[in-house]
Amino acid sequence: MSKSALEQSVNYIREHMSLAPEIGLILGSGLGDFADGLPDRVAISTADIPNYPVSTVEGHKGKLVFAILNEKPILAFQGRTHFYESRNLETVLYPIRVANALGIKTLAVTNAAGGINRTLNAGDLMILTDHINLTLEPWSPQRPASDKAVGGTVYSMNLIRKAEEAASANGISVKKGVYVGLKGPTYETAAEVEMLARIGADAVGMSTVFEASLASSMGMEVLGISCITNLATGIGTSKLSHAEVTEVGNRVKKVFAKLVSATIDRI
Ligand code: HPA
16 A cells, blocks of 8 residues: 555544544454543544445444543444455455554554463453464565564563453453464364464464554554454354354443553553
């Protein structure tokens, strides 16, 4: 994506919103409603933003929602696009580039994920300590050389600690673990899940790894939170469906909102 395309997007956003957000929130499957509950929010539809990629997955609303949460200006990205929709990495990374251009310094990336570690249950929230990028997707050649430093430590220890403190202060139980990102869009086979368990993954999903890596390489402090919407294939007994993922997301969204808001309070 050329610089001028990004500039056009950012100029449009700035013309419609004077608030300068400090904290960004990427809302995953089933967690998009969080933004609808934000006080005094101002939403911009991504369809109105020049050059902003469109989301097609059921349950994803494409909006940038600005609000002040616990006295901090935030921007929630509602309706992320997955790699399997466009097969274009720049499309997936676009919100991160927008966040960076708007001056966001802290980014919380959330997702729906399947539990692999047998201590995880559907409805659990898991703070990401690290991830494994198993998309086997090379970084896009259009990426500027400044993105090259991707890798190393992606998730901020400081934010992990703050999220844990926020959870315990509010009686929310959270787990911690390693997220593995696959390309999807099919769910994994039981044999694949067994492999993922052996390479050290606690939960599996189809997003986050690209966005979190880029944000971190751009100098943002990154927090990752998974909502365990189901047990991965072969771990649980039920057949996986997008409906189940959305249903569990709905069930835990209040707790999720509390955790995010209490964490932001500590930033
Ligand atoms: N696998 C991959 N992605 C997912 C899952 C899963 O079990 N649940 C939610 N997103």
